[in-house]
Amino acid sequence: MSVKSAVRVLEIFELLRDHPQGLNIKEIANALDFPQSSTFHLVKTLYERGYLSLAELKKYKLGPKLIQLGTRSMESMDLTRDARLPLTRLMEQVEETVFMAILSDGEMVYVAKVDNNRSIRTTAQIGSRKPMYCTGLGKAILAFLPKERRAKMLAHTPLVPLTENTVTDHEEFERLLEHYKEQGYATDDGENEEGLYCIAAPVFEANGQVIAAVSVAGPKERMIKRHEFIVFHLTQTTKLISRNMGFMA
Missing domain, CATH: 1.10.10.10 (Winged helix-like DNA-binding domain superfamily/Winged helix DNA-binding domain)
Structure with a gap:
């Protein structure tokens, strides 16, 4: 209607x-x-x-606001297309499911998914939306947003528990985001879906602003055993995609 x-x-x-x-x-x-x-x-x-x-x-x-929105829309479409090959290579390297998401109206939206033949079942699909605070992708984006923008978003975001692992205390959550920013990636330990462990890293555009995030997701035991290996290939991939978007670290 x-x-x-x-x-x-x-x-x-x-x-x-x-x-x-x-x-x-x-x-x-x-x-x-x-x-x-x-x-x-x-x-x-x-x-x-x-x-x-x-x-x-x-x-x-x-008016000029439409130019801004149109430019952002084009960047999102280009990002999805240009990231397809690096995301596929990442999936082949780590042998787990790979996702990419962007921020949209206070939530994260999945814009790419590359399945592995041993992928576990998940509700995440291209186009679906998830809260920022309980997903690795969302937390990777939040951690690298300007503090004022992040604070404004979180002020209007109740931290509702989706599993027993969901962080619901705002002060603890802020400390976690600062930690993620320092180490360069975020994690999700069954905070959105029980049994699913995710490692996610940010993607930046030419002006240095975070534009998206990429994650590797799989069963916790398998992910923990290969944690450093996955982090290495994940961050190499997000650096490559960021460079393709014009970001020079």
């Missing part, structure tokens, strides 16, 4: 895409057959948030 106001916003964007010189509110309302009063409020909100800009003669055009 579509939301009327959201559909109208998208129709405004699509209309202005075809009118680079801009349209005024009356022209937008007439072209889309919207009431002029509601068009005014929608356009005003979009302008105040940077999604529209105001040109001469009170004409509105697509």
